[in-house]
Amino acid sequence: MNTDDLRQFGVDVYDRWTAMWNGEAGLAERIMAPRFTLRYAQAGTEAFDSVTTPQQLTETIAAWHRARPGLRFTAEGPAVVDLRPGGAAAPPSGLVARPYRAGFTAEDGAVAARSGTDTLRVVDGLITEVWSVSSGAGGRTFYR
Secondary structure (H helix, E strand, C coil): HHHHHHHHHHHHHHHHHHHHHCCCCHHHHHHEEEEEEEEEEECCCHHHHHHHHHHHHHHHHHHHHCCCCEEEEEECCCCCEEEEEECCCCCCCCEEEEEEEEECCCCCCCEEEEEEEEEEEEEECEEEEEEECCCCCCCCCCCE
């Protein structure tokens, strides 16, 4: 894979991660490693601490959506891709990071928007670890 291919692979992984968060639950089995680690820094995300399998992640994302009507994630800004080619036809490994925007309807009926950044560790083409930080309940968006 050349540099452009590696970058596109990383952007595609992040796009599938975002699509999974937007309800495409079947993607979890295709993009997540059989066992992985989630590291969420924002308040109220303790439920993710014990999630280590694609099935658990799918269930937790569904619960997250039930609590936040209209929740929708969008990638914002450029992706930072630091992937290395895999050996002998193996998929790439490394890191992919990108800012995102999350919009949803708040309890008072107002539309809320928050920004964050997810960093994905990819090993042999699958996500094995995620670091996520967001502006949280009182936060704002990166791009206005």
